[in-house]
Amino acid sequence: MALDNINTSLPPLLTHPDFEIAPDEPPYNPDIHLSPTEPEFVVLLDGYRHVPKAPKLDKPVASNGESQIAYTGPFRLLSDEGYQVLRKILQRELVHQQSNDRWPAFIRNAGYRSKWLQDFNRCPRVLEHLSRMTGDVNLVPTAFQNSYSHINIGYPTERNVDSWHCDSVPYVVILLACDMSQTVGGELQLIEREPKEAFRLIEEYKGKVPKDIIRPIDYLGSNSCVFMQGSQLAHRVTNIQSCTEPRITVVNSYMSTNPFTIECTRYDTFRKEVTADLEYAMHKTWRANAQMLDLAIGGHPWPTRDQIIDRLTMAINELTCCREQVVIQQPPIPIILSSTKTPVNVSPPVPSPSTSTPIPVASSSIPTTTTTSVNIPLNSSTPPIIQRSNGPINLTRTTSTISTPLLTQTQHDQHIQSINSRLLSSSMTMKSSLKLIDDTLTWCENGQLNNYLQDSDGFVVIGAIGREKVGKSTLLSLLGGNQFIDEDRLMIFPAASSNSHKITHGIDIYITNEQTILLDTQPLLSSQLHQQQILQSSNDYPHTQQQQQTSLTPHFWQQQIDPRAMYVDNILELQTLEIIAFILSVCHVVLIVEDQFADPYLYRLLQLADILRPILKRNTNEIIKPHSPHIVFILNKCNNYISPQERLLIKRSLVQMMMDTQFRIYSSLKQTNKIKIQTNLKHIVIDLKQKELNENLLIKLLQQTKLVDNNNNNNDDDDDDETNKEIDLTNDNDEDLDDKQINYDYVNAIFIPRRDFRDSHSSHWQSRFLGFSNADSIVRQLRQQLLAIDRPHIEQCQTQRAWLTHASRIWDLITKSSQWADFSRLLT
Structure with missing residues (x-):
């Protein structure tokens, strides 16, 4: 049978409510955006021979019609105009970067946000061009739309951009979307062996496969491609040692139109994506439908009954496999059994996207209902029929010969609430921050916030306080x-x-x-807020507007005094103390962000706010002890080189200022990988010579750095380069702190270098801070440590919703406290 008779319809194009199509893209035009070229050679799986072109297949459709192609030489798909459009889309998509155990940085679901990428992946000209390279195996894009133009991003790090693997889809085209002329590392490598043998070698050599076994793949430069049968080749991308811009590749995935090829798509690879269940179902449905269509319109003689049954069995096996995979990955849903017989509800047909062929559905009587019912037949091997609508979920059994006790109405409602809560919370993602307390320091009854809160524990609350323009908002955003x-x-x-x-x-x-609640506060003792207070207290400030402002901020201490009798500085200080007291009362972790140097006045306010924190009572006689949050000192925007002695002095001053508090300022961040310091002695020497420092200071600095490096037990033994050493300033040899002798390495102090991340020159991706790792690495490790930090117990805050109620109560106690009013009188 000719290959042209195989099902060539594309999988349907899907939409998802969480993703919106970007409106600022030009329409995809293959006449403008494509300029395909041919690769100079093709490598075959058979002996990994280099040939001008892959051989054509001449086999029956029902046999394995896979291509013999292994990979190609570099070629181009996009024109210069198309490449510029792609680069703009990638710049926009960078906000959606993710990270997991396999990829340090990647982007998925661009195929739901970009109409241009959708058309590029499904373009007939691209499919025809790639099909010719395979030896005329017709290709269509994969049904997993979340992997349309999957984006891999590589930054300078010790981790590989992508680890050893075989792809979960048959064919991939990899487009290099960056300039790698100044990049060291980031090489695409593969092993020219069968996958089983390749992974045996990887295991035998513990990942360090000899170079004579590895085949590096070269690109022609930016906007060049490599096409490969990724499911049949073990490959990886090495780590990047240095670069002038991140390594970005765009991966388009394809599959054969032949539904009888060996299935290599693995659902487990995509299961964490919100779209994976439906996409996998559409993939399996596409294969089953194509297998049946081949029997009907594939050019065969009229099939016998046995042939029809065999083909039906094949299609059923595809769908059964899909159902089993999806069910295994889902948590069990409680089913309410009823002995009452109910009519079988038939699911209404779902309208097909405009790009897919309409599927004829037999007409049937569909009763109108406001509930979702699952009719479970007596035969347990038959999957239930699920009908979804806008109402609550009701699960019933059509018939039952066993009398089972019915759940009470209360238990039934609890089940419904639990299921609906999970369905709602699984699809709600915050797009931007919301107001918790407004600019008049009034609690916001924000009903929209409840949509994002879950009735689950295990969350962590992180708040940041600091002066104006020290980087609180930026750090929390990161x-x-x-x-x-x-x-x-x-x-x-x-x-x-x-x-x-x-x-x-x-x-x-x-x-x-990750169930992390981030709180960003207004700057403490801000000069801008100070100026606003002066305008409000001036004679030119309208009296009616003062009354309106007072009514918007009905704090008890404001009602007890005349605002004109108090200095503006004192009013601003009281408002600052309210915010600090609130953050200390509701957060597991408090980040004190400063601009390189510790501010003693800020820590005086911190201790004063701790004294004024509201006292909670479980009853009239039992007082709830205030919890003690973790305090993490963030020294932001550091510049020049900070020696170990200078860091020690800074930490010592922080400890002295916090000596009389009960806050957790030690050992909070040592539970996970330590934040390490990259010291480049060569650059330090050059920097010091440029500053014309004397020779004695230079020798002393080098001796200090060498001493700290020799005491580091965690250095990589394989790194013998004396000009690039890795120093670990945490000292984990002492598990317990001695009260008489403080180990300042345990102080929760993080130094983040100054980084002009809007700069576009060549040093954009290199840290200018000679004493430390780049800011990206420090913030990434800090985020990992905060997610794993020990959560101090906050009374009556077992769930996120309970925490919000508790926070509202705390703010109400602060604004109505007589203790604050007494303190305000001392300032008049």
Whole structure:
């Protein structure tokens, strides 16, 4: 049978409510955006021979019609105009970067956000061009739309950009979307062996496969491609040692139109994606449908009954496999059994996308209902029929010969609430921060916030306090998932800049997918807020507006005094103390962000706010002991070289200022991988010579650095380069702290270098901070440590919703406290 008779229809194009198509893209035009070229050679799986072109297949359709192609030489698909459009899309998509155990940085679901990428992946000209390279095996894009133009991103790090693996889809085209002329590392490598033999070698050599076994793949430069049968080749991308811009590749995935090829798609690879269940179901349905269509219109003689049964069995096996895979990955849902017979509800047909062929459905009587019912037949091997609508979920059995006790109405409602809560929470992701306390320091009854809260424990609350323009909002945005290279408008918490008067007012909140609650506060003792207070207290400030402002902020201490009898500085200090006391009362971790140097006045306010924290009572006689949050000192925007002695002095001063508090300032961040310091002695020497420091200071600095490096027990023994050493300043040899002799290595102090991440020159991706790792690495490790930090117990906050109620109560106690009113009188 000719290959042209195989099912060539494309899998349907899907939409998802969590993703919106970007409106600012030009329409895809293959006449403008494509300029395909041919590779100079093709490598075959048979002996890995280099040939001009893959041989054509001349086999029956029902046999294995896979291509003999292993990989190709470099070639081009996009024109220069098309490449420029792709680069703009990638710049926009960088806000969606993720990380997991396999990829340090990657982006998925671009195929749901970009119409241009959808058309590029499904373009008939691209499919025809790639099909010719395979030896005329017709290709279509994979049904997993979340992997349309999957984006891999490589930064300078010790981790491989991609580890050894075989792809979960048959064919991939890898497009290099960056300039790697100045990049060291980031090489695409493969092993020219069968997958089983390749992974045996990887295991035998413990990942360090000899170079004579590895085949490196070269690109022609930016906008060049490599096409390969990734499911049949073990390959990886090595780590990047240095680069002038991140290594970015775009991976398009394809499969054969032959539904009888060996299935290599692995659902487990995609199961964490919100779209994976339906995409996998559509993939298996596409194969089953193509297998049946081949029997009907594939050019065969009229099939016998046995042939029809065999082909039906083949299609049923595809769908059964799909159902079993999806069911295994899902948590069990409680089923309410009823002995009452109910009519079988037939699921209404789902309208097909405009790009797919309509599927004829037999007409049937579909009763109108406002509930979702699952009719479970007596035969347990038959999957239940699920009908979804807008109402609550009701699960019933059509018939039952066993009398089972019915659940009470209360238990039934609890089941429904639990299921609906899981369905809602699984699809809700915050797009930006929301107001928790507004600019008048009034609690916001934000009903939208409840949509993102879950009735689950295991969450962590992180708040940040600090002066104006020290980087609180930027740091929290990075902890929430943003990247340094994101534009200001894409940041979770809008950041202030040197040429902007925009600052945070009140307290903003953001909830991440990792159940982390981030609180961004207005700057403490801000000069801009100070100026606003002066305008409000001036004679030119309208009296009616003062009354309106007072009514919007009904704090008890404001009602007990005349605002004109108190200095503006004192009013601002009281508002600052309220915010600090609130953050200390509701957060597991408090980040004190400073601009390189510790501010003693800030720590005086911290201790004073701790004294004024509201006292909670379980009853009239039992007082709830205030919890003690972790305090992490963030020394941000550091510049030049900070010697170990200078770091020690800074930590010692922090400890002295916090000596009389009960906060957790030690050992909070040593539970996971330690934040390490990269010291480049060569650059330090050059820097010191440029500053014309004397020779004695230079020798002393080198001796100090060498001494710390020799005491580090965690250095890589294989790194003998004396000009690039890795120093670990944490001392884990002492498990317990001695009260008489403090180990300052355990102080929760993080030094983050100054980084102008809007700069576009060649040093954009290199840290200018000679004493430490680059800012990207430090923030990434800090985020990992905060997610794994020990959570101090906050009374009555077992769930996120309970925490919000508790936080509202705390703020109410602060604003109505007579203790604050007494303290305000001392300032008049």
